[in-house]
Amino acid sequence: MTPFLETLRKPAAAFLFPVESDSWTFILRFGLGAQVILYTLSLRADWNELFARTGWGLVNRELTEAVLDVQSRFAPRLGWVVLIGDHLGLDESTTLWTVWGCLLGAGCFLLIGFFCRASAVTAWSLHLCAVNSEELLSYGMDNFTTIGLFYLMLSPLPDRLSLDWQLRKQSLRHHEFLGFFRRILQFHLCAVYFFSGATKAVAAEWWNGTSVWRALVSPPFDRLPPELLVHWKFLLPLLGISVFFLEISYPIFIWPKRTRGIWLSCVIGMHLALMFTMGLFLFSLIMITLNIAAFGPELWTLSTSQRDRSTIQILPGKAS
Amino acid sequence: MLSEGGTLLPGSWSPGLKRADILTTSVLAQNLDISNPFRQAVAAYIRCAGIEIGYGFFAPKVAITRKLVFELTYPDGRVEYELPHVGSEATGLRLTLLFENISRIQYEPLRKTIFKMMAYSIWREHPEVERVRSVFGFVLFPGLADFEQGKQESYHILYAYDFRFRSPEPAEP
Numbered sequence: 001m002t003p004f005l006e007t008l009r010k011p012a013a014a015f016l017f018p019v020e021s022d023s024w025t026f027i028l029r030f031g032l033g034a035q036v037i038l039y040t041l042s043l044r045a046d047w048n049e050l051f052a053r054t055g056w057g058l059v060n061r062e063l064t065e066a067v068l069d070v071q072s073r074f075a076p077r078l079g080w081v082v083l084i085g086d087h088l089g090l091d092e093s094t095t096l097w098t099v100w101g102c103l104l105g106a107g108c109f110l111l112i113g114f115f116c117r118a119s120a121v122t123a124w125s126l127h128l129c130a131v132n133s134e135e136l137l138s139y140g141m142d143n144f145t146t147i148g149l150f151y152l153m154l155s156p157l158p159d160r161l162s163l164d165w166q167l168r169k170q171s172l173r174h175h176e177f178l179g180f181f182r183r184i185l186q187f188h189l190c191a192v193y194f195f196s197g198a199t200k201a202v203a204a205e206w207w208n209g210t211s212v213w214r215a216l217v218s219p220p221f222d223r224l225p226p227e228l229l230v231h232w233k234f235l236l237p238l239l240g241i242s243v244f245f246l247e248i249s250y251p252i253f254i255w256p257k258r259t260r261g262i263w264l265s266c267v268i269g270m271h272l273a274l275m276f277t278m279g280l281f282l283f284s285l286i287m288i289t290l291n292i293a294a295f296g297p298e299l300w301t302l303s304t305s306q307r308d309r310s311t312i313q314i315l316p317g318k319a320s
Numbered sequence: 321m322l323s324e325g326g327t328l329l330p331g332s333w334s335p336g337l338k339r340a341d342i343l344t345t346s347v348l349a350q351n352l353d354i355s356n357p358f359r360q361a362v363a364a365y366i367r368c369a370g371i372e373i374g375y376g377f378f379a380p381k382v383a384i385t386r387k388l389v390f391e392l393t394y395p396d397g398r399v400e401y402e403l404p405h406v407g408s409e410a411t412g413l414r415l416t417l418l419f420e421n422i423s424r425i426q427y428e429p430l431r432k433t434i435f436k437m438m439a440y441s442i443w444r445e446h447p448e449v450e451r452v453r454s455v456f457g458f459v460l461f462p463g464l465a466d467f468e469q470g471k472q473e474s475y476h477i478l479y480a481y482d483f484r485f486r487s488p489e490p491a492e493p
Contacts, residue, residue, distance in 0.1 A: 045407025049441075058404070058411075058418065060437050067430075070354065074364035132367060136421045136434075137414040140377055146370025195375040202329050203380030213464050214382040220409075220416050226467055233464055244379075282410070 018179035022159040023297035025152070025178065028185075029110050029120070029159060031289025032148050036107030036123050038282060039145065040100055047100050050134050051078055053092055061133050068132055076125060078133040099126055110152075113162020120157065124149035141283035147188065148290055155181040186294045190251035193267070197247025206244055209236025221278035246270060254295055264295050384458045386419030387475065388435075390442045391453040402442055422456070423478070432481055439483045447487055455480045 043050065051061050065079045078099065085095030103126045109119035127149060131142040156174045158164035165171070205211040213236055217226050229236070246266050253259040268288050275284035329337075345351050348366070349359040366372045390402040406412050425431045435454040443452050456479045462471040 042408055042410035046411040049407070050411070058406070058415070058438060058441070059434055063430075063433065063437070072360045072363035072367060074360055075367045128368060128370075131370075134414075137411075137418045139414070139417045140373065140375075143370045143373050146368075150369050192375045196377055196379060199374075199376035199379035205381055206379070210463065211378060211382050214461065215378050217461050217467075218382065218385045219459070220413055230464065230468055236464070279409070279413070 020179035024293045026159040026161045028293035033111030040104040078129045116157040120153040124153045144286045193247040193250035197244040200244035206240040212236045212240045389455045392449045393451040443485045452483045
């Protein structure tokens with residue numbers, strides 16, 4: 001290796017594999033546990049209608065999976081689980097409700113940190129199957145839940161606050177990847193916000209407030225009375241510009257410690273606003289979870305000295 | 321989307337954006353035959369990681385609200401209207417996204433099949449109905465200035481399909 005590359009290697013390795021505490025995996029695990037629980041409970045009334053082959057309701061699962069087949073034959077789907085259930089003598093409805101129960105159970109286990117790895121893998125695989133089998137009805141929230149569960153499943157587990165750590169005395173293995181996976185999540189969020197902001201900024205409707213108006217008056221997001229929006233109409237262009245400016249500048253201002261708190265608070269504020277003004281509860285929850293996990297632990301209640309002590313406890317090896 | 325124009329970006333950027341589009345298409349193996357195992361494997365990984373969608377939420381423009389109405393015609397000529405119903409608000413939100421996705425389907429037989437399935441679920445609740453007509457359209461909301469002048473939302477029809485279903489004959493004893 002040339003001396004130039006050698007000089008680059010150290011800072012690159014320090015940046016990509018920083019020494020980290022497990023606070024972020026705790027936030028991710030807890031948030032995703034809550035997300036999976038709320039996801040399953042929110043679909044309880046329509047679970048069979050959404051996924052049944054016989055087509056009681058919206059879209060036949062077989063049709064969605066046939067469309068999925070064209071894109072990728074290897075993408076996991078509920079049809080495979082139903083097939084396994086069929087071999088075990090279970091009818092479709094029983095299998096679907098078993099999947100629902102397992103997903104709910106995995107969410108509960110993630111929340112309390114019991115069998116963390118197995119729960120993360122179960123939640124990711126079943127959630128992915130469900131999302132793939134209802135593709136025509138899925139949206140950004142489903143993808144971000146998959147993304148979060150994918151990172152969680154690969155990250156070093158369990159964290160200190162999990163039951164696995166407390167009761168089963170399981171300790172962390174491969175702790176060197178704690179910082180790496182968090183870094184990937186941070187990059188991923190930067191890309192998400194940058195492209196989301198950039199695609200808004202190129203449309204005139206986001207500069208003059210038209211998009212904010214349309215977003216807030218179109219069903220099923222129309223939670224605010226239009227008269228209220230008319231009263232505050234001078235704010236709409238400002239809101240539109242603020243939204244895409246916040247998103248585009250996220251990859252710049254989220255890194256420096258001096259601006260991180262402000263940007264993180266603004267982004268969380270934006271998602272809370274989406275939650276209450278447009279009813280995007282699950283979407284906002286997953287975005288807030290990912291943001292806090294990626295950039296929040298430093299702003300967590302732990303003081304620096306407490307955090308350093310925790311890091312040293314987790315990383316008994318070289319913590320330099 | 322950006323390379324196709326219609327945004328604030330200068331037209332002179334289009335060739336560069338098109339090249340970027342071609343590059344990403346190649347990286348994701350989208351230019352290979354759809355049955356190519358490599359393309360299928362890349363697509364499976366992308367799905368497993370949850371990164372198959374873009375991140376342009378409500379961008380560059382907020383999507384138009386789509387609406388589906390079922391017109392039920394009874395043998396005596398009576399006509400009733402039904403909306404697709406779901407069990408929870410969360411599924412209601414997904415229904416809106418379903419309509420949005422349906423509106424993007426260019427392959428007419430697939431679109432018709434989806435409407436038929438939904439019409440069938442309605443017919444199962446009203447088996448005496450002679451004909452179920454699925455009317456799909458969009459709701460146009462007035463802009464802020466028009467709303468202030470009292471203009472109301474309007475409904476515009478895109479597609480209408482008629483379906484007739486028949487109960488299965490009872491089996492011979």
